[in-house]
Amino acid sequence: MIEKIKASKSEKVILIFIVTLAIFFFGSFFLIKDKCLFVKNYDPLKITFDNPKNIAILNVTCGNVIIELYPNISPNAVKRFKQLINTKSYDDVAFHRVIKDTLVQAGDLEFGKKGNLNYGKIGTGKSGLGTINSEVDTPFNFDKGSVGFARGQKYNTEDSQFFIILRDEPLYETEYTPIGKVIYGLEALEKIKYLDKSQYVLRPDFINSLRMLVD
C-alpha cells in the first residue's frame, strides 16, 4: 500500500514561488522583446480631421504618429516641412538625438540616413535647400507633443531637423519655431531608442516614412 504524502505548508509556498517566478521570467522575456506591445497604432483613415491638408503621418517602429501642422503660426517652416515630406526626404532618417521622456529629434538628411550614418557628424547635416528664418513671434504653448524645427546656436538657421517634445517645455516659446502638434500616437515616440548616458544615440531608431495625409 502506497502511503499518500501530503505536501507541507512550506513546500506549497516554495512551489507557488517557483511557479510565479517562472511566469514572470517567461512573461518578461516576451514583454521586453516587444517594446511596442502596449502601444496603440492609430489608423489615420479611421479618424476624421477638421483640416486633413495639414495632417502628417509619421510612421515609426511602434506605429503611426499623427501630427497636425500649423501653417498659420509658422508659414515658412510648415512649407519647408511639407516640401521635405512630399519629396520623401525624411524616410529612413534616424532619430539621432533622444532624451528619455523629454524629446526626440530627427531630420538630418545628410548624415542621418539609414545605410549612410555618420556618427561623427550626425546632427550637423544640411538638406541642400538652405536655411529658413525662425518664426518665433507668435505665442505658442510648447506643451507635450509639440513639434518644432531645430536650429543651431543662432536664430534663422532652421533647415530640416525637427524635434517632438515628450513633456511640457515652456521655455521653448520664442526660442524655437513651432511646426505643429502630435494629436495621436505620442506613445509610439516614447518607445524610440535612447541611451542613458548620451543624448546622441548609437544604432538609433529610424523614421519608416513621413507622409501628408492628403497629397
Place this chain on the structure above:
Amino acid sequence: MSLIRLIILSLFIFTQTQADTIYNLIKIPNLEIYDIKTPNKLRYLYAKQPFTLGVEKNINCYNSEKKILDQKYKIIKKNLNRYSQEFLKKINLKYIVLCEDLSISNINTAGIPDHIMKTLILDIKFNEDYFERVIHHEVFHIINDSFKKLFDEDVWSKFNVKEFEYAECSTCTDKLGLDTYTNTNGFLTEYSRSTASEDMAEVFSHLMIGLNLDSLDPILEKKIHFIKTNLLKIDETFIL
C-alpha cells in the same frame, strides 16, 4: 579602497543623461524657473544650487533663501518691466538669472551680461543702496555689447578733458565708488572713471532711475545726449 572605487564607478555608470532644458538653452547649470509669465517675456531663473561657469571655472554664484529671492525679485521685476519686449529682443536679452555672491575670479560683481546667450546673471544681494541702479547698469552692458558700433568708445572718450585717460579694464583700477558726485565734472561716480563702457553704463543707469538734470556740467550733457540719441536709434519708442 577597491570598494570605494567600485561605488564611485557604479555611480558613474548609473548616472542618467539629465534632461536639463535650461542648461541646454543658456549653458548655466543648477537653475530652475522662477517666473516666465512676464509682460515683456523676460524669463527669470534662480540658482537652486551654487554654480560655476567659464572655461577656467572662474565665475561662481550661490543659491539664495526663498524669502530674499521673493523680496528682491519684486524690485528687479519692477525695474526690468520698464523695457519692452521689442526692445529686449533687439538687444538680445531674455533670461535673468538670480543668485547671490556672484564673483569673477574671486572679485565680487553685481552682474554678468552675456548678450550671445541672451542672459544677465544678477547678484540679488549686491549693495542695497545702489541695487536698482545697478540693474540698469548691467542692462546697459547688454545694450552696449549688442550695438558696439553705436556706442563707440573713442567718440565717447573725446567728451572728456584731453588729459583724462580711462583704465585698461574695470577691474584693473581701484576706482570703484558708486556714490553719485555732487560736483560731477564729467563723471557721475568714481566708477565712471574706470572705463568708457562703465562710464556709459553709469550715465544710462542714472538716467533710468531719474537723474537730477539741473546741475549738470557740459561734458555730462554731451554724454547724456549721446546715450539718448543712440538709444533712440535702437528703438525710437524707448523712453528714459
